[in-house]
Amino acid sequence: MADLALDPSGPGARGPGTPGPGEIPAGVDVQALSADTHIGEVLDELDRELIGLRPVKGRVRDIAALLLIERARKEVGLAAGSPSLHMSFTGNPGTGKTTVAMRMAQILHRLGYVRRGHVVAVTRDDLVGQYIGHTAPKTREVLKKAMGGVLFIDEAYYLYRPENERDYGQEAIEILLQVMENQRDDLVVILAGYRDRMETFFRSNPGLSSRIAHHLDFPDYSPQELEAIASRMLESMQYRLSSSGASALRDYIPLRMRQEHFANARSMRNALDRARLRQANRLIARSGSKLTREELMTIEGEDIRSSRVFARGDP
Amino acid sequence: MRITQGTFSFLPDLSDPEIRAQIDYALDQGWAIGVEHTDDPHPRNFYWEMWGNPMFDLRDAAGVMGELAACRRAHPHVYIRLSAFDSVRGFETTRLSFIVQRPVDEPGFHLKRHEMEGRHIQYTLESYAAAAPEGRRYQE
Secondary structure, eight states: OHHHHHOTTSGGGSOTTOOOSSSSOSOOOHHHHHHHHTHHHHHHHHHHHSOSOHHHHHHHHHHHHHHHHHHHHHHTTOOOOOOOOOEEEEESTTSSHHHHHHHHHHHHHHTTSSSSOOEEEEOHHHHOOSSTTTHHHHHHHHHHHHTTSEEEEETGGGGOOTTOTTOTHHHHHHHHHHHHHHTTTTOEEEEEEOHHHHHHHHHHOHHHHHTOOEEEEEOOOOHHHHHHHHHHHHHHTTOEEOHHHHHHHHHHHHHHHHSSSOOHHHHHHHHHHHHHHHHHHHHHHSOSSOOOHHHHHEEOHHHHHTSHHHHHOOO | OOOOOBTTTTSOOOOHHHHHHHHHHHHHTTOEEEEEEESOOOTTOOOOEESSSOBOSOOSHHHHHHHHHHHHHHOTTSEEEEEEEEOSTTTOEEEEEEEEEOOSOOOOEEEEEEEOGGGOEEEEEEESGGGSOTTSSSOO
């Protein structure tokens, strides 16, 4: 340490804005930094692989830009207070909250904000204990596992149960708050859930709300986006729709959207799974000649049209 | 007398960043880390007190460092070690273990010679500190 203080190029010996010949460079190539972290690739992948979600993608890009600049500032020796990156994801079921959380962990890892970049996904059961003194160790255990990565708390509002004043959820929230504040460098907490219930949750826990810098709202998908999602899913499962199948799907989506328990992309996945079931049945029933590769891959209109959704018709 | 036990025992005591690096290495190998402490550092005492359960499924050293800090706060004057347990079949044992805290004053051991028949001698190692009752052995 004594050597450093005598060195004229040491950080203390120089006013701001007059860089010396030391290790701290005068400027920094943000392009190179960006290429270095491959952050562009991850963001492009996000754009390509996730359909819709424009506001979310915009926000993710903003955060990535902030972290990149923060890194650049650090390289030229400017004050770089690590920003608070705890987030809340609100949106209806099946709008991609968990998927984006996984990507977010990847992005934060690439930019060096978290050390490991893994995601620990938990719900109330994993945090809250069953008897007095059980909650704190349980919550700490989960937090320890999430260190260096992202803690994703799904349906976070279940942590707080105002109707029972002796509920242990409050204890978990307090420990969470403490870690969110003091160990910002060690983990990022993402709270997720349905919009209205999350709002009530934040209103009754203002401390939590104020420690969350980014509130991301996940919009519902439009029918066109759902169609694109469905064909993306089929592609990944090595299926394809015949032309009658495609038109059946186009009719199916608005009908399904109007029915109860509609869960966006998740409903699409379920619909496709059932269509595969019917396709399998149809192929088995049609015993006779050998099945071609084409037949094994194709989902026909009838596979989708025999769905319950059509039987119920327009309300 | 400075007690030497476990890995790195002939190196100077590890600093916190060095300890963190070792933990990261162990976690990368898939080993579970346990924090243990004792005030009876006899070389044959394998049964150190456990500070909580061994930590399985961790990904980052921060969790262990937190537990270590808590253990140091609760037991500022005794020996603390970290041990890394490998659960892979065939090993199922401690793969790495090192001391991360020691008392300031380590009185060392007394070698007791016990004369047996035929000038045969039986040796016993006795920690000076262990003469005091448990919990009062190392104090500032």
